[in-house]
Amino acid sequence: MAEGLRERKKRETRQRISDIATGLFLEHGFMTVTIADVAEAADVSVNTVYNYFPTKEDLFLDRSKGVVGRLSRWVRARDVGESAAAAVLRELRDEVEAVSPRVGLMEGYERFMRVIHDSPPLRSRLWSIQQEVQENLEATLREETGAATDDPIPTLMAGQINWVHHAVMGVIGREMVAGRNPDEVSREVLVLLDHIEELLSENVLNYAVRGER
Template structure:
């Protein structure tokens, strides 16, 4: 078997396990499903499941690595003359405006959120994920600005930017849990983003402007 074929089979196995786990979690709840049941549904061994997903929480939040990287990617890709916060606000507006599933604007997202709300380990993992996003963004801001290790500003700015993103996700999640229409929620969250931007100070909005002296 060639290296390329092996990698493809690994990706397919990982995706199959993830899909089976998500289906079981949505049907019965996170706390009610065992790793053994997931392994059986995916036709793999329990050890194979753990090889791909070290913790049960990783099976439900299997895209956490992408989520951690996303905000930093937006900042690194900011336009000339655009600040870090400006880039994140622009990207969030774009996602909300097109009613993107990536920010939870989709039918059925209420089921996903309900599983999280009913499972303390998942809520705890989400809290940890938020910390990972903030820490990763702080590192990115230090790299982008050349800030010293003892400069507190990158950490403070990262906290403000992550607050913006968290407010959007919380607002969408609550609205979808309440059974709201994604298109309607999209319009409301766009207004919310305007309100959030007005609350941010000039120091946040003008930090790490690309091309600034």
């Protein structure tokens, strides 16, 4: 019981620090706000902040772990008879159609993106996250298909599938930064997804089809 309460308190403290830091970054800019500023606003020590977040970039991109594993999760959860690419396209369509904040379709997203745009360290970290997404997806495709470590196909397929995700997120980010309405962007991106699927070869669309379990 006591252990559970301690873990819950840690989660709550971590979330509170993250929320306060995000507010400060959005208001004052990433480069201006220091870890000491965050610690003071959260009424904790600087060391406490670092215990939860090793770098300042981790504070702003707190949910990056979920993004890193997103494509792999979608592929692992694909339906029987569904390919890896088809699963990712389906999940993206569902998120976009639902005007989901998880893909950036929300009011205020432009503020988040502008902070990243104005900060070279955040742009660098975002690039690293995108690379991790592809590397994780490649590892998942190798495992799901039983491909040998020297087989180049999972690498190539991960690049193609990741491009789908990257293209969609890039368009959403650009349109939201321009101040567009999330519902309008959602409708346009659904059409974009149709165009993207048309550009993919049959080899990509039929790769890693899940068999009967």
